[in-house]
Amino acid sequence: MADYPHSENVFNDVVDNLGLVISQLQDGESQQTDNSNYEKVAYWDRIEKISQSLSHEVTIISMAFSKSPYPSPENVRKMLSKLETASLALVSNFYSLPKSQGLLLRDSFKKSTLDLITKVQTFVKSIQTGMASSPEMLQKTGVVWEHSDYFSNLPKDNKRAVIELMTWSLGLLLDALRELEETMAGGGQFDDLDDLIIESGQGLSNEDEWSEEDRTLLGPCQGLIKVANYSLKKAMKATEKGGHCDTFHQISEYDDMADHIKKLSPAVDQLGIALYPPMRHRLVRAYAEHLAEILRNFLNCLGGSHITCEDDMEWLNYLHKAIEHNMEKIHTLTNDK
Structure with a gap:
């Protein structure tokens, strides 16, 4: 360690201590009891101040080591001690977030921490x-600043956490739908891959293109993926409008919703991949049934929660019918395949 060899031990200690904290966070939840003194505004104000303090300590250290002569071992020890203290304060406050505030909120905070x-x-x-x-x-240094700044935008209750999850998931579903539509417009071929195959002299076989039966099956499968997109959009609007975090029951309903939402994108991806030629109709049918079941469960969860009201039953019923309509077509087109 050139120019500051006597500081090596203190660097090692801090790196090791932070590594221990990281391992503990990765290993799972603590056994701490719920914090009955939780006050939402004060708690998240404290979190933001700690993250700013951590960013500040990193800035001081970065400036001190921006040019020689570098700080003395004693000053290095003091600076690193403050940085470690701020880091441990953030982790300690994460553990003090009551689990009753929602598992999704804790997961979001844990990941950021x-x-x-x-x-x-x-x-x-x-x-x-x-x-x-x-x-x-x-x-x-800049990366630490960026991650510290994100704490001012963290979801501060389970409602905001599930809306953040829905926003992220909707982006994935829209990407999957867009990719499928582009592939359909191109006849089912990966343009870049096809060019490489042609350049290699191998050419394309009939299996690399959709048959007429395949093309007919694409419609209801695409329709089912559109239902998934529309379901998330409507769920987001309903949550924004009717969602609350006043009781434990309301908070826990967001965790139930999150369990279904997390399954949507992988199921859409599975179905989307199965639609590429050569298409195996039985596989497409199985993946479509899997996605349809996830959608039914999600809509049932949504309809049975405090988030929706009588006015929402119309679009919920419409989406249920859209699922069944597309699945009936898929079943008809994949019989005996």
């Missing part, structure tokens, strides 16, 4: 391994 502490450890390692005053150290 784990990401930030990991970036802080990487920053410290960059100096430990001799990257002081290098572009790499500055880049890692």
